Amino acid sequence: MLRKISAAVLAIVGAIAVGAVALHRHEPINALWILTAAVCIYLLGYRFYAAWIAARVLSVDASRATPAERLNNGRDFVPTHRVIVFGHHFAAIAGPGPLVGPTLAAQFGYLPGTLWILVGAVLGGCVQDMIILLLSTRRDGRSLGQMARDELGPLGGFAALIGTLIIMIILSAVLGLVIVNVMKHSPWATSTVLATIPAALIVGLYLRLWRPGRVLEGSLLGVTLVLLALLAGGWVDHQPLLRPLFDYSAIALAGFVIAYGFCAAILPVWLLLAPRDYLSTFLKLGTVVLLAVAIVLTHPQIKMPAVTAFTDGTGPLFGGKVFPFVFITIACGAVSGFHALVASGTTPKLITNEADVRLVGYGSMALESFVAIMALIAATLLDPGVFFAINSGAGVVGASPAAAVHTISSWGYPVTVEQMQALANAMGERTLFARSGGAPSLAVGMASIFGSTFGRGLLALWYHFAIMFEAVFIMAVLDAGTRVGRFMLQDLLGHLWQPLGRTSWYPSVLLASALMVGAWGYFLYIGVIDPNGGVNILWPLFGISNQMLAGIALSVATGIIIKSGKARYALVTLVPLAWLALITTTAAWQKITSADSRIGLFAAADDLARKLASGVLPPERAAVAPQLIFNQRLDGWITILLLTILWFVILDMARVCVRRLRGLPLRSSSEAPYQLSRLQGAMAQAQP
Amino acid sequence: MRRVAHLAVRQAAALWRALRTACGDDAYERYCAHRAERHALEPALSRRAFYEDTQRRKWSGVSRCC
Numbered sequence: 001m002l003r004k005i006s007a008a009v010l011a012i013v014g015a016i017a018v019g020a021v022a023l024h025r026h027e028p029i030n031a032l033w034i035l036t037a038a039v040c041i042y043l044l045g046y047r048f049y050a051a052w053i054a055a056r057v058l059s060v061d062a063s064r065a066t067p068a069e070r071l072n073n074g075r076d077f078v079p080t081h082r083v084i085v086f087g088h089h090f091a092a093i094a095g096p097g098p099l100v101g102p103t104l105a106a107q108f109g110y111l112p113g114t115l116w117i118l119v120g121a122v123l124g125g126c127v128q129d130m131i132i133l134l135l136s137t138r139r140d141g142r143s144l145g146q147m148a149r150d151e152l153g154p155l156g157g158f159a160a161l162i163g164t165l166i167i168m169i170i171l172s173a174v175l176g177l178v179i180v181n182v183m184k185h186s187p188w189a190t191s192t193v194l195a196t197i198p199a200a201l202i203v204g205l206y207l208r209l210w211r212p213g214r215v216l217e218g219s220l221l222g223v224t225l226v227l228l229a230l231l232a233g234g235w236v237d238h239q240p241l242l243r244p245l246f247d248y249s250a251i252a253l254a255g256f257v258i259a260y261g262f263c264a265a266i267l268p269v270w271l272l273l274a275p276r277d278y279l280s281t282f283l284k285l286g287t288v289v290l291l292a293v294a295i296v297l298t299h300p301q302i303k304m305p306a307v308t309a310f311t312d313g314t315g316p317l318f319g320g321k322v323f324p325f326v327f328i329t330i331a332c333g334a335v336s337g338f339h340a341l342v343a344s345g346t347t348p349k350l351i352t353n354e355a356d357v358r359l360v361g362y363g364s365m366a367l368e369s370f371v372a373i374m375a376l377i378a379a380t381l382l383d384p385g386v387f388f389a390i391n392s393g394a395g396v397v398g399a400s401p402a403a404a405v406h407t408i409s410s411w412g413y414p415v416t417v418e419q420m421q422a423l424a425n426a427m428g429e430r431t432l433f434a435r436s437g438g439a440p441s442l443a444v445g446m447a448s449i450f451g452s453t454f455g456r457g458l459l460a461l462w463y464h465f466a467i468m469f470e471a472v473f474i475m476a477v478l479d480a481g482t483r484v485g486r487f488m489l490q491d492l493l494g495h496l497w498q499p500l501g502r503t504s505w506y507p508s509v510l511l512a513s514a515l516m517v518g519a520w521g522y523f524l525y526i527g528v529i530d531p532n533g534g535v536n537i538l539w540p541l542f543g544i545s546n547q548m549l550a551g552i553a554l555s556v557a558t559g560i561i562i563k564s565g566k567a568r569y570a571l572v573t574l575v576p577l578a579w580l581a582l583i584t585t586t587a588a589w590q591k592i593t594s595a596d597s598r599i600g601l602f603a604a605a606d607d608l609a610r611k612l613a614s615g616v617l618p619p620e621r622a623a624v625a626p627q628l629i630f631n632q633r634l635d636g637w638i639t640i641l642l643l644t645i646l647w648f649v650i651l652d653m654a655r656v657c658v659r660r661l662r663g664l665p666l667r668s669s670s671e672a673p674y675q676l677s678r679l680q681g682a683m684a685q686a687q688p
Numbered sequence: 689m690r691r692v693a694h695l696a697v698r699q700a701a702a703l704w705r706a707l708r709t710a711c712g713d714d715a716y717e718r719y720c721a722h723r724a725e726r727h728a729l730e731p732a733l734s735r736r737a738f739y740e741d742t743q744r745r746k747w748s749g750v751s752r753c754c
Contacts, residue, residue, distance in 0.1 A: 074722030076745060084710045097754035143749075164750075171754050213739035216713045269747045270740055277752070278711070332754050341750040480752035487748060503748075546754065 007047055014040025021114065028301040031377045034114055035295060038373045042366040045122035050130060050362040054355070057561065057569040058134050062355045065677040067140045067348065077141070077349045079679060082356040085347060090364040091281045092342045093129070094288075096175055096439075096474045097332025097546075098372035103379040103438035104539060105329040106387065107315040109307040110380040112326045114373065120327070120334025121369035124576035128550060129339045130361030131557045131573065136344035137351050138671045144344045148556050150670035151563065152652050159645045159652075160552050161488065164341060166642065167545040168485040169516070171338075172261065173523030174538040175474045178437035180253045180528060181535075182471060187246035188237040188428055188464050190253070193471045194246070195229030196279065197260070203275035215278060222279040230468055234461065237428060250528045257478070258521040264479035265486050265513040273479045280473035287469050291374050291446060294453040304380035304387065309411070316392040316408075317436070318536040319598030320590065324583040328543035333372025335580065337549025339365065352679060378445030379438075385415025386423060390441040393533030394434045401433055428460030436533035439470045485516040526631040529624045537601070540591065541635055547584045548646045551577060555653035562657045563669060570657075581650060588643040592636055601636035605629045715742060 017037035021029065054060040071077040080088075105113040136142055142150070145164070149157025183190045203222040211217055236242045248256075264272050308315075311322035318325065332338070343361060351357065379387065388397075388408045397407040401417045408415050424432045427444060435441070443466035450462040487503060489512040494501015500508045527534025554577035561570050594600030597607040605628075611617050612625045659666055708714040716735050723732055733741065 072722070074719045074726075075742065078718070078722075081706075081709070084706065087710050092751055093753045095752060095754045175754075208736060208739065212734075212736040213716050213742075214713060215711045215715075216708065219711065268740075269743045273747055274743045281711075336754060338750075338753045342753050345749045346746070346751050477752050477754065480747065480750075483747055484750050542754075 007044070010040050010043050010047070014044060021111075025306060028303060029110075029306075030299055031295055031302055031381065032299040034110070034302070034373060034377060038114075038118060038370060041118050041122055042370065045126065046358070046362055046366060049122065050126065050358045053127060053130065053572055054134075054358050057566060057572050058131065058357075060134065060354045060357065061674075062353055063677055064354055065675040065679070066137055066351045066354060067672070068351055069677055069679050070672075070675060071140065071349075076346070079352040080350040082352065082359050085350045085352075085356065085360050086364055087285075088350065089342065089347045089360050090367055091285065092346065093336070093339045093364055094284065094368045094371055095332070095477050096178070096470060097336065097338075098368055099375040099442055099470065100178060100438040100539070101330040101332055101543070102372045102376035103442045104317050104391070104535070105326050106304055106376060106379040107308065107310050107317045107391070108322045108326055109305050109311070110302050110376060111306040112311070112322050113330055113376050116326055116330055117334050117369055117372045117376065120330070121365060121372075124550075124579070125333075125335040125339070125369065126362040126365040127572060127576060128335060128337075128553055128557065129343050129365040130357050131561075132340045132553055133343040133348055133351070133361035134354065134357045135557065135560055137348040137354065137357065140672050141348040142344060142670070144340045144553055144556065147344065147560075147670070148552065148649070151556060151560050151667065152649070152656055153667070156552070156556065156649050156652050159649045160549075160556075161492075163337075163545065163549050163552060163642070163645050165485060165488055165492075166638065167338065167542070167549055168481045168488075169519045170523065170538065170542045170545055170638075172478050172481045172485075172520035173527065174535065174542050175477055176254065176257045176261070176520065176524040177527040177534050177538060178439050179471045179474050180250050180257060180524070181435050181437040181533070182439050182443075182467050183248070183253050184250040184435075185247055185431075186429055187243045188233045188460075189467045189471070190248060191236045191242075191246040192229050192233035192464060192468045193475075195232065196226055196276070196468070196472055196475070197272075199225035199229060200272055200276040200279060203278065204271040207275060208270045218275065219278045219282050222275060223282050226279055226283070226468065226472070230461070230465055233464060234428065251525075254521075254524050254528045258517055258524065260475070261478050261482045261521070262513055262517045265482040265517065266509055269483070273476075273483065276472070276479060277476050280476040283469050284473050287466075288371055288374075291378070291449065292370075294449045295374060295377060298449055298452050300377070300381040300449060300452075302377065302380045303382065304384050308384070313596070313599065316388055316396045318540060319596065320540070320587070324586040324590075325540065327583040328540050328547065328587045330372065331543045331546040331550075333369050333375075335547065335550045335576065336368075337546050337551065337553050340549065340553035353677070375442060378442055378449060381448065382441065382445055383413075383415065383419075385409065385413040386420065386444075387441055388413055389415050389420055390432050390434075390444065391436050391438065392434065393436050393531065393536065395531035395533070397434075401431070404433055426459045427463040429463070434533070437535045439467065439474075443467045443470065482513065482516050482520070486512045489515055523631075526627060530628060531621060537632070537635060540587065541638065544584055544588055544591070544639060545642050547580050548642045551580045551584060551646045552649045554580065555649045559653040559656045560669075563660050563666060567657075567661065577650070581646065584646060585643060588639045591639050592643075601632045601639065605632035605636070608632070712742070715739075 017033050020033040021037050068077050068079040102113050145157050145160040148160045203218045207218040313321040385408055397404040405415050405417050443463050446466040447459050447462035451459045527538055554573045558573045590599050591601050595603050597604040608625055608629050716738050
């Protein structure tokens with residue numbers, strides 16, 4: 001009875017909040033409406049849709065022993081309390097993606113992004129994560145690639161492998177670009193971010209040499225060191241002698257990030273990668289909670305219009321209409337294929353009971369989606385003029401502040417040079433113009449939320465705290481991505497020449513790491529020299545690759561559901577798959593064929609080549625033009641490759657389904673046989 | 689009053705244990721307990737070797753995401 005009443009209350013409050021979001025037009029809306037609508041929708045989705053999928057589609061069986069119980073080795077396979085697995089899984093899936101994507105998509109206004117984050121998560125992303133988690137749990141924790149190979153065929157497995165490798169490269173490049181844009185000519189940000197490296201090394205040594213494995217002590221030490229580094233950065237910023245030591249151009253910082261990525265991939269994990277990850281996880285969870293509390297306390301007004309004029313494709317952050325590009329720009333937070341790799345990695349080996357997949361799979365993704373909503377709020381509470389001034393590249397709005405404010409004001413979003421200067425001064429920066437990539441404007445938004453909750457005098461400190469928080473876990477993703485990419489490359493190279501496949505053979509380690517870092521370093525370098533900011537090309541490419549991976553994951557899920565004789569429920573994964581296939585194909589098609597040089601990659605290359613040949617480019621742009629032309633064509637070919645992989649897998653899945661429906665022979669299911677769990681009552685009591 | 693204090697202490701202790709488990713602070717103790725329970729024959733890893741090995745396993749697969 002109580003549950004029914006609570007569900008009814010949720011539904012009513014949710015309906016009122018959604019109604020408020022939908023009906024506010026041409027007047028500012030309070031962020032609390034969006035937040036309330038989001039929370040109600042997640043809870044209703046969790047309470048009804050997730051429960052229905054678990055019971056009907058997946059036939060979750062609480063009596064069935066999970067691999068954590070059957071294969072318990074006290075190490076990787078360990079039955080763990082569901083709340084703790086939830087925390088682990090959330091910390092693993094939530095990275096910088098849900099912060100950057102919604103910020104960039106705010107150029108369309110707050111409404112398109114909000115709607116896609118909510119609908120995409122509840123019907124797509126959460127469903128994908130939960131189903132892949134259960135399927136992997138039933139297959140002894142096998143990876144997405146292995147499941148694709150076992151259930152669909154070798155083609156599906158190979159496609160998943162190549163897709164994963166490409167997404168790692170593009171993700172690392174675009175995230176590298178985001179932190180370079182944060183640090184360029186900002187001594188405070190640069191010195192703080194640099195100081196996190198020795199802080200991580202100290203924690204690494206502490207956890208291995210002095211107090212092995214005392215993670216809590218080590219993390220406490222690390223967080224203290226990093227917060228001291230933040231204060232020290234502010235001090236450095238005011239020292240005329242020290243300041244120039246940390247004042248670098250974007251190119252120099254890109255070189256530094258590339259060198260760092262290489263070191264992190266070849267050094268032992270305990271020295272740099274693992275301790276940095278402990279720091280980033282604690283900062284991440286702490287900041288998410290802090291942000292939620294601060295938004296509720298300050299309940300700011302959203303200043304961005306519900307829908308801007310840029311839905312027609314002329315937006316300054318990136319070109320392309322709201323359909324399909326809002327769905328490509330926001331991948332993490334709505335549907336993220338990358339999650340399928342985590343949900344078929346460490347997490348299924350910790351699941352105590354099949355029934356836990358609802359909280360761990362569906363619940364974690366709903367929480368990540370909530371983070372995306374908060375990022376969207378932080379971006380849209382800025383004056384639109386300020387938002388566009390921070391995020392637009394010099395190539396779009398003009399290189400000088402006067403030119404930039406003139407262009408942006410002419411769009412109907414008034415902003416002045418003085419306003420931007422006052423904001424930069426308050427944030428402790430020289431300038432905030434043309435800091436594209438989403439992170440700086442998000443930091444300004446977060447600083448204003450934190451500032452009005454916990455004291456306005458500390459704006460500069462909050463801004464750099466937000467910057468450091470983003471940089472720390474962007475670098476954690478760079479480390480981890482490069483390392484995993486290295487292992488995958490070594491695995492592939494091992495097929496060519498066996499010794500290259502040995503993960504501990506040093507020449508192979510160096511070669512594979514150099515190849516991986518070289519690949520994303522190249523895209524990072526091109527992004528840095530691109531006068532339009534680089535993010536405008538790389539982020540959509542990342543979105544397309546991430547949605548392609550989601551397409552692969554949902555194809556595997558659909559194939560397995562139909563093979564298991566539940567074709568009548570296949571719409572649960574087929575509908576999100578069809579939607580992803582539609583938006584990914586449309587976006588990729590436009591990227592490949594559009595004649596508009598702000599959208600079409602080949603059109604942009606041809607346009608630049610024409611300008612170069614006719615000599616209209618200023619000398620500094622003519623110097624980099626050949627590299628940009630080559631890169632745009634390369635990106636075009638990568639887009640074609642991604643689209644091909646996606647459709648190969650979809651057709652492979654369709655082939656399997658048709659064979660099943662016609663009763664033709666198929667690969668047998670790779671599900672582990674049923675075994676009765678002996679943990680039932682015992683586990684429930686033993687848990688904390 | 690004493691009963692309330694006792695309850696608070698017990699709750700705090702449970703929270704502390706959950707926090708330690710959540711971040712892997714007690715992983716070595718759990719590993720030793722698991723071995724004792726299963727009467728494993730091969731020699732146990734030292735605390736340091738266990739930590740290093742756990743980290744190496746953790747970071748060989750995809751454990752961080754966008």
